[in-house]
Amino acid sequence: MTHPTRRDAESETAAASQTVRAAEAVEAVKETSFITAVIRAMENDRPDAYLSDPHAALLSTPRSRRMADEALAAGGTTGSVIVRARFGDEELRRGIAEGITQVVCLAAGSDTRAWRLGLPPAIRFFEIDLPGQLEAKEALLGPVEDRLACHRVSLGADLRDGTWPERLRAAGHDRAARTVWIVEGLLPYVRIEQFTRLVAHVRESSAPGSTLLVDAPHTEFYADPANARFLAFMESRGSAFRLGLDDLGGFLGRHGWQADAYTLRQLSAGACAGFPPPPARLCPPHDHHWVARARLA
Template identity: 75%
Template structure:
């Protein structure tokens, strides 16, 4: 398989799973006791994405990492904006609905970057709630592995010398190590003093746990790299210039993060080995 063919397969995997997460958020929103509220996710729950979500969950996929990182990111983003940060960059934005559902200040610039066609499809599905946008949203179609996205982001109005909130959720399982490290280095170079990084990643134990073998095979069959797991996420981010607080889902369920309501046990099953982190540029 050539590098080009491999990248095309990986891109297809990312696109397919993007709206699966919207289905999971819609399911959570419909619960009588939702940990995460996302009333717009149902608009992204197409028949195809619902079918894929059923298949993924039947194969052993979990909902916890999607829901917990969503609540974690919502609160951290709200705090950063309240501190005065006026630009947000959501990489691999996929089915993220924060620009529509969070009460962001009107002056906030909210940049979304994803593969060509992904954000256009989301906009069409979210057309019924387009009036809910309170911020200035900017859409960029770009493959984050290309190396050209920083220049395009700047050309679109992003200011590298000012602090920003960076959101990178659900992407790292689909990146190879060299792409991941280059992406973090590019983000650091584009970040002004006081910038915040909100990011998640699988723990290395996810790939060692026999309970996840069926789901990993399911993902590999769909072209996903799904191989990047980290023993010490906070330490890794520190080595790339970020001062991080990183938690596993189990630690969050035990109340380890003082500013996040502890997620219920149903969202933190023993085999969902996953990290979420908030970091500032050192």
């Protein structure tokens, strides 16, 4: 009979600790999506609101409000959350006006577009996020269930698992039809190799003419001393920011997409034709973030 050695026990303990830390990190990232709902609710209540999201308040629970207060007190900004949401709204409407009838929202978290944009029944709106996340959102949005007119399909899946594209197809996604893909607020928490795989999966699941909407921190976000306290706070709560890109448009271009990418300050200066420039209050100098729209030729 072989008896376990001390080294075996230590290895098992280390593996168990690593599993616990990974699970805690996943939960911390899941919680962050409801922090962004609080920020959207705050913006919606302003008389000069740049973003309309009347349902975000339903996702603003006492716990998420407390977490949002802590993040903002640590130097977090609201601009990137609000601007990327408005950018996504405008581009999604454009895609639907061009005849696209499929939407896939990856890491859908607290996204409320399926409820608030008045999308018609012909639109199939797929949402993917970690197991339990979408069910929690659905429960909180119960009071506005009647506002959901499009055909929404929810799928609990880990985007780090390469099986999600097949599960999406099994749920009814048609790879031969154009799709608007939304990847909002996810990239700070992934590594570059994970983002590369994600973009490859999206491309393989897309018909020509599909659109990808994505945002990411600029590398300067990490170098700016004004963000040091916020970055330390996010790391302390288990949801460390990881990814930064100095050229999001160039990255997407190298992976098969025709992309237009803008920093918040470029958008504020009117660099994106047809997009309402965000006010300066949402584009402070230290909020270095990209938003991009890309099309598959």
